[in-house]
Amino acid sequence: MGLVVQKFGGSSVANAERVFNVARTITETYKEGNEVVVVVSAQGDTTDELIEKAMEINKKPSKREMDMLLSSGEQISISLLAMAIEALGFPVISLTGWQAGMKTNSNYSIARLKKIDTERVRSELDKNNIVIVAGFQGINKYDDITTLGRGGSDTSAVALAAALHADVCQIYTDVDGVYTADPRIVKDAKKLDEISYDEMLELASLGANVLNNRSVEMAKKYNVKLMVLSSLHKAAGTIVKEVNDVEKMLVRGVTRDNDTARISLLEVEDTPGKAFSVFSLLAKHNINVDLIIQSIGRNNTKDISFTVASSNLDEALSVLNENKSVIAPKDIQWNDDVSKVSIVGAGMVTNPGVAAKMFEALYKSNINIHMIATSEIKVSVLIDRKDAERAVVAIHDEFDMAN
Amino acid sequence: MGLVVQKFGGSSVANAERVFNVARTITETYKEGNEVVVVVSAQGDTTDELIEKAMEINKKPSKREMDMLLSSGEQISISLLAMAIEALGFPVISLTGWQAGMKTNSNYSIARLKKIDTERVRSELDKNNIVIVAGFQGINKYDDITTLGRGGSDTSAVALAAALHADVCQIYTDVDGVYTADPRIVKDAKKLDEISYDEMLELASLGANVLNNRSVEMAKKYNVKLMVLSSLHKAAGTIVKEVNDVEKMLVRGVTRDNDTARISLLEVEDTPGKAFSVFSLLAKHNINVDLIIQSIGRNNTKDISFTVASSNLDEALSVLNENKSVIAPKDIQWNDDVSKVSIVGAGMVTNPGVAAKMFEALYKSNINIHMIATSEIKVSVLIDRKDAERAVVAIHDEFDMAN
Numbered sequence: 001m002g003l004v005v006q007k008f009g010g011s012s013v014a015n016a017e018r019v020f021n022v023a024r025t026i027t028e029t030y031k032e033g034n035e036v037v038v039v040v041s042a043q044g045d046t047t048d049e050l051i052e053k054a055m056e057i058n059k060k061p062s063k064r065e066m067d068m069l070l071s072s073g074e075q076i077s078i079s080l081l082a083m084a085i086e087a088l089g090f091p092v093i094s095l096t097g098w099q100a101g102m103k104t105n106s107n108y109s110i111a112r113l114k115k116i117d118t119e120r121v122r123s124e125l126d127k128n129n130i131v132i133v134a135g136f137q138g139i140n141k142y143d144d145i146t147t148l149g150r151g152g153s154d155t156s157a158v159a160l161a162a163a164l165h166a167d168v169c170q171i172y173t174d175v176d177g178v179y180t181a182d183p184r185i186v187k188d189a190k191k192l193d194e195i196s197y198d199e200m201l202e203l204a205s206l207g208a209n210v211l212n213n214r215s216v217e218m219a220k221k222y223n224v225k226l227m228v229l230s231s232l233h234k235a236a237g238t239i240v241k242e243v244n245d246v247e248k249m250l251v252r253g254v255t256r257d258n259d260t261a262r263i264s265l266l267e268v269e270d271t272p273g274k275a276f277s278v279f280s281l282l283a284k285h286n287i288n289v290d291l292i293i294q295s296i297g298r299n300n301t302k303d304i305s306f307t308v309a310s311s312n313l314d315e316a317l318s319v320l321n322e323n324k325s326v327i328a329p330k331d332i333q334w335n336d337d338v339s340k341v342s343i344v345g346a347g348m349v350t351n352p353g354v355a356a357k358m359f360e361a362l363y364k365s366n367i368n369i370h371m372i373a374t375s376e377i378k379v380s381v382l383i384d385r386k387d388a389e390r391a392v393v394a395i396h397d398e399f400d401m402a403n
Numbered sequence: 404m405g406l407v408v409q410k411f412g413g414s415s416v417a418n419a420e421r422v423f424n425v426a427r428t429i430t431e432t433y434k435e436g437n438e439v440v441v442v443v444s445a446q447g448d449t450t451d452e453l454i455e456k457a458m459e460i461n462k463k464p465s466k467r468e469m470d471m472l473l474s475s476g477e478q479i480s481i482s483l484l485a486m487a488i489e490a491l492g493f494p495v496i497s498l499t500g501w502q503a504g505m506k507t508n509s510n511y512s513i514a515r516l517k518k519i520d521t522e523r524v525r526s527e528l529d530k531n532n533i534v535i536v537a538g539f540q541g542i543n544k545y546d547d548i549t550t551l552g553r554g555g556s557d558t559s560a561v562a563l564a565a566a567l568h569a570d571v572c573q574i575y576t577d578v579d580g581v582y583t584a585d586p587r588i589v590k591d592a593k594k595l596d597e598i599s600y601d602e603m604l605e606l607a608s609l610g611a612n613v614l615n616n617r618s619v620e621m622a623k624k625y626n627v628k629l630m631v632l633s634s635l636h637k638a639a640g641t642i643v644k645e646v647n648d649v650e651k652m653l654v655r656g657v658t659r660d661n662d663t664a665r666i667s668l669l670e671v672e673d674t675p676g677k678a679f680s681v682f683s684l685l686a687k688h689n690i691n692v693d694l695i696i697q698s699i700g701r702n703n704t705k706d707i708s709f710t711v712a713s714s715n716l717d718e719a720l721s722v723l724n725e726n727k728s729v730i731a732p733k734d735i736q737w738n739d740d741v742s743k744v745s746i747v748g749a750g751m752v753t754n755p756g757v758a759a760k761m762f763e764a765l766y767k768s769n770i771n772i773h774m775i776a777t778s779e780i781k782v783s784v785l786i787d788r789k790d791a792e793r794a795v796v797a798i799h800d801e802f803d804m805a806n
Contacts, residue, residue: 016456016459016460019460020460053419053479053483054482054483056419057419057422057423057483057486057487057490058486058487058490061486061489061490062485062486062489064496065482065485065489066482066486068478068481068482068485068497068499069478069479069482069483069486071478072475072476072478072479072482073475075471075472075474075475075478076453076456076472076475078471079457079464079468079469079471079472079475080456080457080460082465082468082471083457083461083464083465083468083469083472084460084461086461086464086465086468087460087461087464093467094468094471096471096548099546099547143523144502145499
């Protein structure tokens, strides 16, 4: 017996049949004697359809009105899910973001949760109701509806779990857990039973599209036990929590990220402040920089290379070209036919052989490395995109992750 | 310059083109220097689509969840309309029912407005915003979303106009005003420039589907000046207000209502309380009775005839049959192939010749009258449905309403 928060994404409730599948998962948890709070996203394509309706009318609508429009999507899914649970004969109530006390700041379309007033949810639980809460949305201090942006429903779920001191926050997805590699690339990829918050954060940001990063950060901060499960079939899933016996673990997974492009500034003058001026310029334009490498200076010049998301490449190049006189590189080169392949594992920093083993796997497969970056729990390399899948398989084998 | 409340129905905002038509009507009123509050219904078929989604999942959903679901419809239309007004370059904000302070009782699906907290709407007007309010919906004391039932958006508009002391409440419909008869039946039917609340009430309840009755009652109670206008093309419309010079006016219009069925209880025992027992029985089952006729008793029996809405006929008959032992009629007869044709006019009661003139028109057209009922401002007859259109034309001609 405990308090369980469950989160279901839009594809899990895309039609009546799936809504009933989800309803049964919920009522089974309830029947086991748990208090159940459910966070649900808008059905399947609802959000895209609403955006399309808006675009017909106004290509640049205010974000405030866009949030008003989009939040109707979850209002539809929560009431339909509640009706399905009613049909199964269980007590249930649906609550919009504002009814559930999800207080946010006023950054429409990318609002951040500031506080959750749990009074209403708590009182519905005390009435033995299953509580269905609209994910992705909240209310600001002006009583206006806000949305939390991409992955917002994960964040809603984790935040509710933290505020209600839930025993576990179950994230139902279309995969049945976190794997050592993408099972579509590596046939014998293995599901992990447990993973630490930090490892999950690295995996999420490295392209394993399981959990939204913000929600993992929040889970870590408030020590919410996360569980990643399949909404399609029953399986144990992966638990994300604080893991202490770090030494036991080494490499937990290998990921590939194709959404990346490399930019190199060649022969920049080797004076202090050059790197700062380049990256502050990009930051001013909201362009996130990932891997950064600076060559050792020679002839009073140095090369600066870094990666950005593919979608930011054009803007990054035009910003750099506009400011060419300030930065004064001899040349600006770029390549968007690259992938970032990374290994993640909390034990890595204390095992210096790990990076070498990864490079060995790539060498044996005759794959050239363009850039290397490391952190305490990951090693990333930038390689040609054509080599990426082969690299993932080779690394997975080298570390014997299937066992 | 003044404060104008405008109401647009679902068909007026059914697609992007119509949304812009409505947006232009609104911004023209705003440009003339008025404060503008707009009440809008859900787009075209949205409500039906949402009901269909619900029925796929639960044939008998709770009304609370149904209201949660349906209220999303207006949330979509208000935000889209606001986006259109933004596109035209005017300051605008959309508000849901609860944001606009529409407080109701807790009768989900048929809630009644109890109070309007105008603070938010007033403050948005003070910021020079055009204010778009979701019709048909409100919030109860538990902070749960309610809907007002059929014609609810008219009621929302009139109630807002009353609470804001608006100068006029303009109801935009798919007709361009109130006519002396249905223009589809009577080719030379004439648009009325003015009509009194009471006449409008009789016309509305008699089947002239222009304005919802509850909204007219509320307009009369709070002395809100109503204007019925076309949302499709510019025309003067009809003003509904308190009219004093009653003597000038006679018959204002003729209406037909096919949604009616007659029930006759034959040879009921002629003792006190019989009629009471019949009609209290029906009232208990929420069956509204319209025309009532009781024959003069003979042989210690009397006949009681009355009409109900066609949709209530089956239930009324089964209620009466179940209680046959109490009422003890010799026979129960019914006929749902009838129509109610009525003339309405505030001057009628002081002009005894009016009813006779109506009957004469029917006689000359060889139309048989089954029942007659009169009030201070109307005369209704029940006739065979096949004769109804001919009757409307004949009466319209007899009273020379086209001139």
